[in-house]
Amino acid sequence: MEKAVVSTAVGAEGLPVRDGVDGLLRDTPGAFADAVVDLLTRPDRAAAIGREAAAVVRARFGWDGVAAQFAAACEAACAAVAPVPSRPPLATAGAAGVPSAAGAARGPLVTPDFHPEEQVKSRS
Secondary structure: OOOOOEEOOOOOOOOOOOEOOOEEEOOOHHHHHHHHHHHHHOHHHHHHHHHHHHHHHHHHHOHHHHHHHHHHHHHHHHHHOOOOOOOOOOOEEOHHHOEEOHHHHHOOOOOOOOOHHHHHHHHO
């Protein structure tokens, strides 16, 4: 779209707008009107501000920029978390499927060759 924008400082609060570069910030009615007239009478300036604004939006809020920010946030969160202590192995099922120390001698509850879909087929 690449359109130049005139806003108040309050209207652009929290946005990365640089006055005169990728938008115009004017806080009084007269200054706001003058900025609008300036852009309407100087289409080259309006186009340059619009192009710059679009470039900022693509860089900061496009998928590539958002993905990079998300990855950085995930890496920071992972670095801030203490390592998880190792856990003892899961208990195996004893009588009636209840975990027990005695069940450990019989082997794991679910083995790598366990295929539940075959169990269902054999029952039908």
